[in-house]
Amino acid sequence: MAEEPVAPRVLTQVPGPRTLSTKKELDPIFDSRATQLVIDYEKSYGNYFVDADGNAYLDVYAQIASIPLGYNHPALAAAVQTPKMISALINRPAIGNFPSMDWLSSLEDGILRVCPVGLKQVFTAQSGSEANELAFKAAFMYYRRLQRGEGVEWSDHEIKTAMTNQSPGSPELAILSFTNSFHGRGFGSLSATRSKPVHKMDIPSFKWPQAPFPRLRYPLDEYESENAVEEDSCLQVVQHIIDTWHCPVAGVIVEPIQSEGGDNHASSAFFGRLRALTKKHNIILIVDEVQTGFGATGRFWGHEHWQLSSPPDIVTFSKKAQTAGYFFSDQMLRPDKAYRQFNTWMGDPARVLLCKAIIDVILNQGLVERTAHIGDILYGKLSELAKKHPDKVINLRGKGKGTYIAFDTVNSSALLKKMRTAGINIGSCGVDTIRLRPMLVFDECHGKVSKSSAIAP
Template identity: 35%
Template sequence: MNKEDIRKVISQSILADGMSPIIDLEKSHGSWLVDKVSGKEYLDLFSMFASLSVGYNHPYVLEQSERLRIAAINKPTNSDVYSQQMAEFMQTFKRVAQPDYLPHTFFIEGGGLAVENALKVAFDWKRRKNLAQGSSAKGEKVLHFKQCFHGRTGYTMSLTDSPDKRKTMYFPKFDWPRVSNPKITFPLKDNLEHVQALEKQSLHEIKEAIAANPDNIASIILEPIQGEGGDNHFRCEFMQALREIANENDIMLIYDEVQTGIGITGKMWAHQHFSSGVCESECDCGDGLSAKPDIISFGKKTQVCGIAASTRVDEVEGNVFQESSRINSTWGGSLVDMVRLTIYLELIERDNLVDQAAKNGLYLLNSMKELQNEYPGLVSNARGKGLYCAFDLPSSDKRDKLSELLMDEGSILLGSGNYSIRFRPHLNVTTEDIDFGMDCFKRALNKLA
């Protein structure tokens, strides 16, 4: 096919209003996306919506291409027909990524479907709890937070509060309780009292919702750091309070780690920041083990999506991990994705990429703070954990214009929320890459000023 015809052909069948570069899958390398039409190289700081962990065409991944080829020729139904490749994946996932306090797993294709199955685990658990206790309540509601994003599928549509209302408008939704999100404004030390007041209000709303729906709330779900809603961070003291509320009211605590998982925050999972000696927020977090989830959903960087759950599920007999077909799908996740993640995890483990993300994330955050000092009228609220970083612009228009200017300068980034630019680099991004990105920002901000 003539490369100039690629977009034209695609446009004949779908709404092809995506980014201008056409990716060259063979020539793209590291953190650099190569446009197949123009040959121009772009610094990719969005990593395919945070789904790529080790960049493009990593030498180790290319060396393992035969493993991917074998997995790609046939597509087994992993839920019922098992393979050596699947076993090797599960062994590697358990060793490198799966927390020992979340021993139950389930795999599926799609982050939204991962969240849905996390909810189904909680629904089943709560209803069985209610029946055992003589309650007629169905346990059919999910408490969630403003500015959240959990997907676009049936259940998750009711949980998504995207700044882009086109994603949910006109679609039927459940009337599930939505409460305030007590996000941190940075620097925290200058805004601590304000954030504490927001936390108090949010916890009040949560307790009111539980009182209004006795025995009917199955789960509380939130992203450890809200992504699309605006890169919103929370203090671990607040997360501990959620853990306590969940314990006291027979409610499952679910962390949606689809975007925050697999090392980008400098921990394998973002919720692992909520522990003593690690927390950088000004709170009395004590023993952070009390902020552990009952369930996490994962996707994006994991390639294959799914959930991991704690032994709290085993408080009821016949739960979804004991009874066949309560949760299931035809494929049980793609075997190719499983093999690809196996290779990625081997590389992440070998090169200590989670620790590298923490180290280079600090370099990125300090670089952002320098931008904030240099452009005080434009850049504010610089924040981040590991490489999962963001800052704010004064308005949506300026944010959107800055994204366009950055593309012209050779860097690809996305917005989040109404005012933020989000950074989602690959785990192996270099400080030289970050420096190039900051130079692009300076040129773009000078044009925007």
């Protein structure tokens, strides 16, 4: 992209005076305590964003892993100025009742082109959190449908108790998730989220179980046998919970790589056994690809790395898709009656059209394969750095997973600040983990940016 800076440019203190004054002005009407930088998006290009003070940063955090193709991508700028997009923006339909004539092709030529193998139905939503909750609801309805028996009508008792939030109409059923997982912050998705107290404190939750997620040693190929023991022990706990939890476990939700929780990996064997175990018990396996989906792991979907013999039941997406939703295949996961999974907007057709344009670029330019390639180079370089500074680049991980790379360090927040002062915007996760979450247009030249290459006044 011609307008992309060739190097970071830091002209002021970070954050600069304009970020600080805007943050202060904003705060009385919109809580700005989490504001880190105020951005001039119209002046941002490619892998760089420019803040209100004119500083240009190489952005490898990408709006919490959600910008797919860099800032101001010309193909996306063109896509949002078409008559179809204008109509989708200003004539927002209740998609479930009154879809547009374009809705079918928006899906077919867009999100359906990249559906995970075997999962050819989609339900659109507006956020990862919403997508996961819709998936939970599908799992619960499925469980009760099997239990009730196909074609059996709801009893008066069920109807009455559903309305008073009591069993059996509103049953005690659980979603199992893993320690350190992040699945969103709605009341259902938050009950499955296990990453940080700041997410969960003071919020009522469902009494759902968590199983330990494997705590592997890195690099994975050096600790295969120890890691296999750890994974086996976690799966035994999953089995135990399924056997003994106070209510039936209707679904299991898992991230291909635990992201917010610390970029924790598990082996393909682990996920293969989890699939087998859930299948055996007829439990819906939901793979949360909100952060891992759309290419950053070097495959379009993170779970493709596992080469499962039988696909997950549901795969959820959001972030880089710039819209959200879930894929599924089993007709039984479509509720027995219309309107059971329904809401006014059911997603945003403008964002679904944008997603189509994103997919076009990703596929036409082979960005997933390129990300796999760039990721290998990046991992190699970081590996050298880890050997040189084993006390600062610890547990490097993400080998063979595209640019989805992370490492632990001693004081991640200090490092983030220092990096930003050098013109690089980067993210953390877990306790002291640095996570790289560059866009799919991250290239070799961006990996070579160093403090000395930065342009200062």
